[in-house]
Amino acid sequence: IFKELLEFPELVNKKLVEEVNLLHEKAKHAILQIDSAIVDHTNRLTEDVISDLTSHGLFGLQLDAGFGGQGLSNTQAARVWEAIGLDGAALSLLDAHNSLALKTIIEGGNEEQRRKYLPSLASGKHIAAFCLHELSGGSDPGAMTTRAVLDANGQTYTLSGHKVWVTNGAVATHLIVFARVQSSQTAEDNSKNYAAFIVDRSTPGIQFTDVLDTLGLRGANAANLVLDNVKVPASDLLGTVGSGLQLAQNAIDRERLNLAAACCGLLRYLISYVTEHCLQRHQFGRPLGDYELVQAKLAELALNVYAMESGVFYLTGLLDAQPQRDLSLEMAALKIFSTEALWSGCNHCVQLTGRLGLLKEVPFERYLRDSRTLLMHGGSNDLLRLLIGSAGIQHIAPEIQEMVAKLRVFKRHPILILKRVLELRGRRRGWYAHRVGAGLKVTEGGASRALKDHLHPNFTKVATSLAVLCQRFHSISEELLVVHSAVSLFASIDVGLLSVVV
Known part of the structure; x- marks a missing residue:
């Protein structure tokens, strides 16, 4: 028996609980100021919205204060992610920036790189994008075809290839690009030689397509990227050659936890919305909330929120206590449960509100599309099931x-x-x-x-x-x-x- 798994970590005093809840309320206020319907219609987050998010410190949530971040613990950050989840575009923007790009720089960057890039990224002056996925690879980064060739002097890498579904692609100033490294002298292509690079968007040879017109999470400024002989200084290599995939995996693991927290916050918000509707809407002379079938659906929503919340704060507490602990399987399982519970919950909300829930003026239709898209963020749920089952057998x-x-x-x-x-x-x-x-x-x-x-x-x-x-x-x-x-x-x-x- 691993008794440490039976312990539930908690905040040590009431003051910390109040501080965490205050962070949540401030972030929630900022997110609810966004006109999500307009963002969804135009498929763009405007500079004014991004500037407002910046003013609330949402671009450096867990970054040390020395680099300009808020220095939040995992538990504190989870409460903020619950609020961020109320808007799909803001979630996509901040998730790619915080969970993926900044996480990679923090973990893989040296002190010089951190001091060079992190302050401007934490302030929101610069925005980062995470360039991993390719058309031929999808959820399999091992099938990556983007190449990085080191010159004979060992001073410059030349990057060539394509990346797809780059969130923040239309607005990012800095790119975290993953590629296979080969030597110009031997032309060898070792399948294990994956590496991550920080690339300035203004570098010649970088081309982005138009913003992708997606089903959900619209406004994420997602685009495809073409790298045409892009010259990157060797000093902008993150970590070492060979550490690229591990850096990517660690960032994606953390993304899954943050997505679970966001799903929890959104579903809790939807429950309050749909419950009010069920109390006010009358059918056959009785409020909808008086019918047991409706009560059963609402109970299922509340039960799922409780389970999601328990899972999120259990894992964040463990990570706060032991930052190096490997919880990748637990994060994957929680991501599966949370995104599917949200997808099911949004469907219940549409059903409970009837034809009203199908109107564009009501948010359920948009949240339904967003929740469907989240099933594939952080790795598709089917792939994660395969990985979890395989790990159990191994x-x-x-x-x-x-x-x-x-x-x-x-x-x-x-x-x-x-x-x-x-x-x-x-x-x-x-x-x-x-x-x-x-x-x-x-x-x-x-x-x-x-x-x-x-x-x-x-x-x-x-x-x-x-x-x-x-x-x-x-x-x-x-x-x-x-x-x-x-x-x-x-x-x-x-x-x-x-x-x-x-």
Whole structure:
């Protein structure tokens, strides 16, 4: 039992809670000043809106005060992201700038690079864009075709290639560009030599297309980018050659957490809006809110908000306590749940408001489009399910490797196979649920191995169900590894289904 997973981190005193809530209210006030309908119609965030967001310090949320940022903790920033989520265009702008671009510079940049670029980016004087995705790669950055060739003197890189879906592309002054590095002397192209560069937009050879006309999150100023022999000083390389993909992944992980917080804030806002409608709207002589079917939908919305909020602040608390902790799987799972809960919630809101919810004058139609688009931000949810399921199998594969090898050869181990098949089927059907925790009851230190013994008695049933799921996951994974080879398994639909258990 990893007892640290059973702890829920909280703010230590009332003053901190009040400060966090004040940050939220200030950010919410700024976001609600945006005429979202106009932004959605024109597909542009105006300079006045961007300037107003700048004045509220939203361009350097978690940047140290020494660089001009607010220096917020993860928990404080999450409350601000809840407010930012009320407008899709502002969310896209600030997410690409804070979560992706600034995160990459903070983590990969040296002290000179940080002092050169971060103050102007934190003030909003300059805006950054994150240039990772390509038409041929999509969610697979390993398929990247953009090249960076280092000259013979080792002083300048030449970047060539295409990037797509660059949020802030139309307004960014600085670009974080990812490319494969090859040497001009050997012309080698090592697939592991990915790198990140800071590129000034004014550099010759940079061309952006017109703003993309998207379904949702309109006003994000997204555009495609062409890099035509762009010269970048070697001093603008972030980190080292080979660290590019890790920098990108770390930034995207943080983006997923911030998106979850934004979804939570938006869904909470929608609940207050639609609840008021259900209290005022009468059908057959009674308010809509009196009908149990309507109450069930509202209860589902409230339940999802509570779950999203709990997940967000649990993870931010863990990160505040242990900044280097790897929570990538948890962030991916939370992103899946939050974006899909928001998508479902927006659909419920449209349904509860009837034809009124279909009007452009009412925000539900716009939020429905925005929520659909968020399903693909930070990695598509289907891809994340594949990654989560694969990680679960990889975690247990070493301990069952020998058993799986025997089970795949029937002629050599027929008795073992038949016995194991019956046992696995029994576990899947729950025949062994009562034996969860069977075996040694305590660890060497005398602590109980049973999950329920570490929780409040009210959670006994939940703890037992969780233990059963862990047992079944182990058994089903073993079955799948027997049926499929280790390679073909990760391309099967079963891995995506397993992610639900993980």
